[in-house]
Amino acid sequence: MSVFAEFHIPTDAFALEFTFEAAPETVIEIERVAATSDLLTPYFWVSEGSFDDFEAAADADSSIENLERIDEFEDSILYRANWTENIESIVYAYTQIGAVILEATGSAEVWELQFRFDDHGRLEQFQEYCVEHGLQFELHRLHDVTNPKTSRQYELTDKQRDALVTAWEAGYYETDADVTLEDVADELGISQQALSNRLRRGYDSLIETTLTVTPPEEDD
Structure with missing residues (x-):
């Protein structure tokens, strides 16, 4: 564990x-x-x-x-x-x-x-x-890593989780959003590069622990 x-x-x-x-x-x-x-x-x-x-x-x-x-x-x-x-x-x-x-x-x-x-x-x-x-x-x-509903299950650090959630709550991921990376970074009180690093690492951890997991074989 x-x-x-x-x-x-x-x-x-x-x-x-x-x-x-x-x-x-x-x-x-x-x-x-x-x-x-x-x-x-x-x-x-x-x-x-x-x-x-x-x-x-x-x-x-x-x-x-x-x-x-x-x-x-x-x-x-x-x-x-x-x-x-x-x-x-x-x-x-x-x-x-x-x-x-x-x-x-x-x-x-x-x-x-x-x-x-x-x-x-x-x-x-x-x-x-x-x-x-x-x-x-x-x-x-x-x-x-014990609770499957926590960010630790997906190997996210606290800072990565805060960055992802803050960006989502601000509407950064919406298709026609007018929220910029700078806006989210200002909200968190960090530089744009620090935010970019945390988002990228967060994406990497989420993909590795969810999308790349081999599913169980289906019965014939």
């Missing part, structure tokens, strides 16, 4: 501490990530603050290497880079536990990370690892 766990971790205990200190207005949202035994390579959006300030800070930050612009979307830029310091917890979660990061957002104050674990045993294994290595992961919320 899948378990969804949201952890909070102080920025000074995770990667990019210096970047956030030098460019405190920066907000980072991880798009996807690859991990090896000693390296984390995320694709991530920067959606707040000065991009020049962020890039200057990142260039001087020893915890990040090979920063590269991948794409731009109005008020956000997608980057790729190698993160090399204070990332042992994520590397362990990916390579040893098989956990998946559903969402990860970082600011000058805190990183919010939401994981999906295959079961409680793997979650407990991850928590034990954090305790043994002095990693400051605070469990903020925990959900089991």
